[in-house]
Amino acid sequence: xxxxxxxxxxxxxxxxxxxxxxxxxxxxxxxxxxxxxxxxxxxxxxxxxxxxxxxxxxxxxxxxxxxxxxxxxxxxxxxxxxxxxxxxxxxxxxxxxxxxxxxxxxxxxxxxxxxxxxxxxxxxxxxxxxxxxxxxxxxxxxxxxxxxxxxxxxxxxxxxxxxxxxxxxxxxxxxxxxxxxxxxxxxxxx
Amino acid sequence: xxxxxxxxxxxxxxxxxxxxxxxxxxxxxxxxxxxxxxxxxxxxxxxxxxxxxxxxxxxxxxxxxxxxxxxxxxxxxxxxxxxxxxxxxxxxxxxxxxxxxxxxxxxxxxxxxxxxxxxxxxxxxxxxxxxxxxxxxxxxxxxxxxxxxxxxxxxxxxxxxxxxxxxxxxxxxxxxxxxxxxxxxxxxxxxxxxxxxxxxxxxxxxxxxxxxxxxxxxxxxxxxxxxxxxxxxxxxxxxxxxxxxxxxxxxxxxxxxxxxxxxxxxxxxxxxxxxxxxxxxxxxxxxxxxxxxxxxxxxxxxxxxxxxxxxxxxxxxxxxxxxxxxxxxxxxxxxxxxxxxxxxxxxxxxxxxxxxxxxxxxxxxxxxxxxxxxxxxxxxxxxxxxxxxxxxxxxxxxxxxxxxxxxxxxxxxxxxxxxxxxxxxxxxxxxxxxxxxxxxxxxxxxxxxxxxxxxxxxxxxxxxxxxxxxxxxxxxxxxxxxxxxxxxxxxxxxxxxxxxxx
Numbered sequence: 184x185x186x187x188x189x190x191x192x193x194x195x196x197x198x199x200x201x202x203x204x205x206x207x208x209x210x211x212x213x214x215x216x217x218x219x220x221x222x223x224x225x226x227x228x229x230x231x232x233x234x235x236x237x238x239x240x241x242x243x244x245x246x247x248x249x250x251x252x253x254x255x256x257x258x259x260x261x262x263x264x265x266x267x268x269x270x271x272x273x274x275x276x277x278x279x280x281x282x283x284x285x286x287x288x289x290x291x292x293x294x295x296x297x298x299x300x301x302x303x304x305x306x307x308x309x310x311x312x313x314x315x316x317x318x319x320x321x322x323x324x325x326x327x328x329x330x331x332x333x334x335x336x337x338x339x340x341x342x343x344x345x346x347x348x349x350x351x352x353x354x355x356x357x358x359x360x361x362x363x364x365x366x367x368x369x370x371x372x373x
Numbered sequence: 374x375x376x377x378x379x380x381x382x383x384x385x386x387x388x389x390x391x392x393x394x395x396x397x398x399x400x401x402x403x404x405x406x407x408x409x410x411x412x413x414x415x416x417x418x419x420x421x422x423x424x425x426x427x428x429x430x431x432x433x434x435x436x437x438x439x440x441x442x443x444x445x446x447x448x449x450x451x452x453x454x455x456x457x458x459x460x461x462x463x464x465x466x467x468x469x470x471x472x473x474x475x476x477x478x479x480x481x482x483x484x485x486x487x488x489x490x491x492x493x494x495x496x497x498x499x500x501x502x503x504x505x506x507x508x509x510x511x512x513x514x515x516x517x518x519x520x521x522x523x524x525x526x527x528x529x530x531x532x533x534x535x536x537x538x539x540x541x542x543x544x545x546x547x548x549x550x551x552x553x554x555x556x557x558x559x560x561x562x563x564x565x566x567x568x569x570x571x572x573x574x575x576x577x578x579x580x581x582x583x584x585x586x587x588x589x590x591x592x593x594x595x596x597x598x599x600x601x602x603x604x605x606x607x608x609x610x611x612x613x614x615x616x617x618x619x620x621x622x623x624x625x626x627x628x629x630x631x632x633x634x635x636x637x638x639x640x641x642x643x644x645x646x647x648x649x650x651x652x653x654x655x656x657x658x659x660x661x662x663x664x665x666x667x668x669x670x671x672x673x674x675x676x677x678x679x680x681x682x683x684x685x686x687x688x689x690x691x692x693x694x695x696x697x698x699x700x701x702x703x704x705x706x707x708x709x710x711x712x713x714x715x716x717x718x719x720x721x722x723x724x725x726x727x728x729x730x731x732x733x734x735x736x737x738x739x740x741x742x743x744x745x746x747x748x749x750x751x752x753x754x755x756x757x758x759x760x761x762x763x764x765x766x767x768x769x770x771x772x773x774x775x776x777x778x779x780x781x782x783x784x785x786x787x788x789x790x791x792x793x794x795x796x797x798x799x800x801x802x803x804x805x806x807x808x809x810x811x812x813x814x815x816x817x818x819x820x821x822x823x824x825x826x827x828x829x830x831x832x833x834x835x836x837x838x839x840x841x842x843x844x845x846x847x848x849x850x851x852x853x854x855x856x857x858x859x860x861x862x863x864x865x866x867x868x869x870x871x872x873x874x875x
Contacts, residue, residue, distance in 0.1 A: 225508050225529070228508065228509065228510070229507070229508050229509055232509040233509075285537060285541075287507055288533050288534055288537040289537065289541070316553070320553075320554075322551055322552060322553035322554070322555075323507045323526075323530065323534055323551050324506045324507060324524070324526070324551055324552045324553050325553045329553070
């Protein structure tokens, strides 16, 4: 779990230049409501495939806001439900995934958005998440689905609803992009 | 080292001068046989200056030496060596000591002798298409590749993955397999094979060369700006090394040659000078805070009745006891509450800070003073050169005027030594030996200042012979005193004379 943090200084911020890939015009839908592949760049193909598998076989409690994706393939809104039997039972949360043009070689920027930010020792009140696979432990073989699963399990294993100890200071001083924070991952048990 | 001789350029040679206040032993155009940069120990410190190509070559030699014994593949050996910071003895020790599973696991390499790898290889000879887990494309097996760990991705994804790691993250020898949670390292041959772009390859080569030099204890990059040489030694020690670019530094810490002080104290000192801890010391020693609004106040005279200048505060208080002014009545210059325990303790603490600050400033000023003078001395080289030319027009031969350059060389060395003696002295606890050291320091300092003064005098044809005499005597004396001081400090290191304050 995170105890300390500081702004990334020495390391080149990974996603300094976020080149927005050109937006897709609303793609024609196939019979089952899935958008069809228009462009065959590797970046889009990967995102499309991920999207389809997420729509087709979503992990429990996870749904993609397909409308948001149709507007812009590089920003996904994903709804996630608090599991039964956990501290977050009955709550709904929304995650925002931003993919830059280096995805999947560069990690996606993932934050909680909306009115309900989970109260959790690894989640700051501005939606930033302290999770190692979102920065240094990212691997291109991970996916949106595996990130969702990690976040869901992070929520499920929580035993006490509280904010990170340095929440106030962090929220005041952090960069808008959580990837520019140099995180210290202290404790994987929560 | 070969470079020493050309620099020292011993014009004079022969007997040893008396080395004492040498005003009377003139006429001896001789020099102590010592080279001015002579090490105190008699044995030479062996080192080599390597170019970037030689570093790469050296790297290969180490790998080959290890491979004669281990008989592994070159890329694997490279990863292993990198893991052991290029210390082949340590590698051998661990290799023959412990269990091989553990050995390869720690180095993030698949054990080449384990049977598991065979299975992976067989698995990969299948014919049907495989899906790349990164781009999700179905591809024939010959478009897929992977390390011994068995995680396979397509060639395009590997290329992009490695390029991102190298260019964006600046990783070299420490790039691991692209699979999540797999820490098996990608070897250099695989990288070069999978990345066709020369620009990326060059960068990769730089990165692995750099990590080779940085983690190898027997190598150090020359710290001089834009210098691409590295120094290679046979054993790492705090010793003087001279790069081909002319820069002279300490091999152990990379700072300018800092005899007689040791690396760790110099490091402490530099940090102390750099950070603003001394500024806050000054503030603590010289100021107080308004007891009400906490604004910092420096008292520069006047009575103890303070009125805070902060317009929103205007608090009346006593400087001495920091209490409200009211109970003091009309005794403006004295505070009868002064001796209260609390006030006394505060006063003592402040007193302590003041004296420690004064002590620091004493050493700091002298240290900076020599550093400053050294910079001026460099200008002196220019003016001395001009003088030497003038003198040659006054019927003196080239060889006869070389004493001037030599004098400036010695002057600079003395300044540099003196500069670091203050760092040494700052951390030194007082004892009998430290007093001897201080006498040596004083002696060298006054002689150095005199030499400096002689060199600044105008040289005319009338006083030329006289000046030459004086300069030569003085620089010999300086050199001698410098050696005495350094020998004494080194003897102290060996005999454990020195106690430190921290």
